[in-house]
Amino acid sequence: MRDFDLLIFDWDGTLCDSISRIVTSMQEAALDCGVVPQSSDAIKSIIGLSLHEAIRILHPELRPDISVEAFGEAYSARYVAADAVPSRLFEGVPSALKRFADSGYQLAVATGKSRRGLNRMLRQHGLDDFxxxxxxxxxxxxxxDPQMLYEILEHCCVSASRALMVGDALFDLRMASNAGMRSAAASYGAMSRDLLAAARPHMIFDRFQELESLLLREPQSIGMNEYV
Structure with a gap:
């Protein structure tokens, strides 16, 4: 018997290789708004948060005439322009997702992206109805906040104990913990392996194909000590 019925994925840095594009777009938006851009590491540290929350953390110095909303619009314009050439999915993601679905897993996405942004990405990769x-x-x-996980669990009629949250950022792991859910950390995304390991996920993987092997192997028994 497998350990999970539902796999919930973060998008940026977990399924999609879009971290560098987010960093560049945020730095360009800062210049557009007349503020000093933050470093790549600083920007990577907030990937996973909602856009406006990320901007508030990165740029508390925003002037009264440059609102968080205006900065967000500048960022979105830069990102959408760059996204004329879609960010690629990480190696192994399309085939693994299909194998997960064919094996009977329910699949979901929980992301800090906007609905408009995620829908554009799903359309670009032919995953609109996947x-x-x-x-x-x-x-x-x-x-x-675990609310989006609660909504996913309710929709899928799955308990938290039968779901796995898969992400590349501490925010993903903390969200899973707050929902009483196990988590898997992708070490190739926004945050380092050591930083993720300190948050005690139930497994860490360095390539998406490793997650596929862990979840589709038989018999399956996933324990923290085996993988972290």
């Missing part, structure tokens, strides 16, 4: 449910930060509470 996931059982997707939830975005602009339609529910943002990470690490």
């Amino acid at each position: 996931f059982d449910i997707t939830r975005c930060a602009d339609e529910t509470a943002g990470k690490p």
Whole structure:
């Protein structure tokens, strides 16, 4: 008997290789708004939060005439322009997702992206109708609040004990913990392996194919000590 019925994925840095594009777009938006851009590491540290929350953390110095909303619009314009050439999915993601679905897993996305942004990405990769449910930060509470996970669990009729949250950021792992859910950390995304390991996920993987092997092997028994 497998350990999970539902796999919930973060998008940026977990399924999609979009971290560098987020960093560049945020730095360009800062220049557009007349503020000093933050470093790549600083920007990576907030990836996973809702856009407006990320901007508030990165740029508390915003002047009264430059609002968080205006900065967000500048960022979105830069990102959408760059996204004329879609960010690629990480190696092994399309085939693994299909194998998960064919094996009977329910699949979901829980992301800090906007609904408009996620829908564009799903369309670009031919995944419009692939996931059982997707939830975005602009339609529910943002990470690490567990509300989007609760909504996914309710929709899929699955208990937290039978679901796995898969992400590349501490916000993903904390959200899972707040929902009473196990988590898997992708070490190739926004945050380092050591930082993720300190948050005590139930497994860490360095390539998406490793997650596929762990979840589809028989018999399956996933324990923290084996993988972290």
